[in-house]
Amino acid sequence: MMHRRTLLGGLAAAPLLGATAAQAQAFPSRDLLGVIQWGAGGATDVTGRAVTPHVEAALGQKIVLQNRTGGTGAIGLTYVHGQPSDGYTLLYGAENPLLYKVLNISRLDYTDFTPICLLARSVPVIVANKDKPWNTLKELVEDVRRNPGRIRMASTGPGGQAHVVSTMIGSMGPFRHISVPFDGEGPGLTAIQGGHADWMTVGSGAVAEHVRAGRVKALAVFNEAPLPSLPNVPPATADYPELARLMPWGSFYGVWAKKDIPDAAREKLVAAFRTGAANPQFTQLMTGNGNVVMNTSGAEAERFLARWQSVTAWILQEAGAARTDPATLNIPRPS
Amino acid sequence: MTEQLGYFLLSWLDPSLLLLTAAGTLAGIYIGAIPGLSVTMAASILISFTFAWEVNDALALIAGVFTGGVYGGSRSAILLNIPGAPAAIATALDGYPLARRGEAGVAIGLSTVMSVIGGFVGILALAVAAPVISDFALLFAPRDYLLLAVMGLLLVGTMSGESLAKGLFAGALGVALGMVGLDPMTAENRFTFGTVQLMAGIPYIAAMIGFFGVSEALVQLHRLGVKPVKQDVSRIIPPWHLVRKYLPLSLRSSLIGVVIGALPGTGGDIAALMAYDQAKRTVKNPSRPFGEGAYEGLIAPESANNAAVGGAYVPMLTLGIPGDAVTAVIIGALFIHGLKPGPMLMIETPHLFWFTVGNLTLANIFLLVFGLTGIRAFAKLVECPPAVLIPLILVLSVVGTYSIQNSVVDVYFMLGFGIFGYLLKMYGFQVGPVILGMILGPLMDVSWRRAIISVGDDLGFFLEEALSSPLTLVLLAFMAFLLLSQVPRPDWLRRRR
Amino acid sequence: MTARPRPGRAPFPRNHAMHEIRRQREPGETPFGFVLLLLSLGVMAEGHRLQGFEALSAPGVVPVAAGAVMALSALVIILGTRRLAPAPGGFARRIAPRDVALSVLMIAAYMAALEPVGFHLATLVFLAGIILYLRRGGLGFALAVSLASVIAVHVVFRMVFTVVLPQGWLLRGILPPGLLQ
Structure with missing residues (x-):
């Protein structure tokens, strides 16, 4: 009976058959389903697929991975939320859901889930077309101020890394530029290399190789210290120390389960992912790839998520980019 | 040089790699042929279970699946009018009429040979000119993608059937259907009416299966009593003189395939449609009118979509930028195997490049072998009485649609499109333009808006930039030529062929 | 096991031959044209909601353009349809003959049953039923074909491609556990 996964009726039928009690005793007794909210080959996908074999070894069951993309991840998140709260369906996600409510994308977000493990985070790198005159973040910012509305930034859409970082830079003074949305970091980088956009902010994982090959120019890492994978690129705080209050900031990748799964299942999952994410291969x-391994769970993960959401939501609100006021969503102002 | 040859031949000489490539190609053909199973999906499943393998083994298997899968879509397109994969949409336009004439065997044989030729052109381009092609691909600005999309949409004019108005309606409807979902640029909801299901958009495979497969199955119900056409399976392997006759067309189409495949953002489906359009415009005396089973209408898209495979590897291997969805998955696989896909990949791990080239070549040879065997059985499938075949097509459509993203809602959409497509057909519309619009509409939408945003909504600046780019000028000139060639010629000109 | 051959039905309108121009108006063609026109206006309305008339780069620009092309074409189509002479026979005979109408109903019922009954049972019943109907008899043959198909689909999709087919919840407690898997 327990080997069956129903799509809609599970919720109704499971208590009837006493399956919940049985499942809790020996979790996990069958394959799990891991729903990846971003497409195959993306950073969320790669991180998830890389950690899963090690987790499976610790868990003793397979995790069948499936990409359910669309709606900046809202489709996958909504799907997992519609599944029974038995711990057998996991969400492999990134940072985006924390902004769903502010950007009116979905009424669900990570507050309806419990973080099983925050796997890794990437550090935003500010890069420019290699023929542009700028060599530091300061030179870029000053050029934008001299030529308002002329310089093109490639973005990845509202709430994306490029959008938020440029808003953060804009919080320090006038910063009017053209923001051209592309389908993701890869297409954005392509446009930078072809000269169709002048600069953008990209995750360290996606850009390190392009910088190393000299195809694009890295101006700064959005961090308080340089990155081991890009040792010669100065931190953004070297030019603008006031940005430090917003850091660490960047995309992150993790695994979530529904909030109300049985405690026993949650503990098993947390332990398995902690072991898996500590595997040296991972x-x-x-x-x-230039990412920072996090491997955090529980209260520490909740704190990280709350702070990230508060910083980002309020930056968007101050820039007029939020569609719902974070105050009405009870998102506290960053302290 | 000898070193490169060694890497090139690696998978030819190592028995396990040889076997994996063969197995991948064979599996790919069937994955491609079954609607709903996509190469992207197969590649991501393979990556999960090749995690513990050597990277070469994984890449060999994936290269085989990729090559076989792009080709395999033509099988179901020819036999059932259900393109097994988006790249085979153009194949259905003339392939299915061929099968209805009893020439399914010839059609499959011809498409196999032409796919292999296209595949070789793609590999050759990859091996010889990869850096040049990828630099060329980088030149394409958003406005150039816009021109490409519009050029593709001009195909509506030649796919309209009985009236241009009906073709235009169907094409524009497709564009509108392609807009459904969360706008990728502003995250605004378009045509979603507040439902989360629609936020991801209408999966165009579901629409494709509905509009092509189910609607045709319903039309066929009108002639249950008619005995299916006897399939001629006496000559499967196309004779040499036929291959030679169509070689120039195949090579032209392959070049289109390589370039479109290499452009990040466009793949085999658009390449095949563009090649079909090209054939329709340039071939003066087709074997039959296009749309009624012209060999040329089969050869062009089949050459182009397999050439696009080699094309898609170009930006992936030279720049670490995926040329399409499958190469995006392969990039993920390389990451997981500890390699660093990017501009340094070819410089630091040149063996990977030559290994891939050798592997793709091998996969194409297997494609020729597997593609030309077992055609008889496939062709006979169409002789199955409609009272049995139609129900089986319907079930296959349901399962195929469901497996795209495990969604029953998609299945309802598929049926809805099937019934709507049936009505369209009964009232003299063609359904091809709907799918064309669905594929090219989103490209046109984002490219137009990206181009306009880039110039700060300033049309004057837009023109200034467009007119100072040689690439844009060439594309514009080409489009003008296409438009002029579509204007009906006066009678006295048309009469003398 | 034998299927009776059936007499030919109403003349079939040939849509494949592009060069053959239809001379007759099919039943329901004019209302269909108006439905298409309404659809076009709906598309334009949604485009308008998305500021399609206001900014060149708004999300509604392409929907407005597509809707406009649809509306204009629909008008041309309606005018063209009016000029045609009506074809003999009603909607039920030419557009929705019994085979088509019943088959569509059967497919709809099959889809509705997928989730509650589960893929395997629903497919088995649907396939056997529709083959039985379309062949006008031959129960054994219909059952054999449908059983073989369900097994083939299960092997390819469930086992090889790990697609989780709908399992069904309606009959969970009634049927033995192994049957639906």
């Missing part, structure tokens, strides 16, 4: 892969 950590090497992550740091090699």
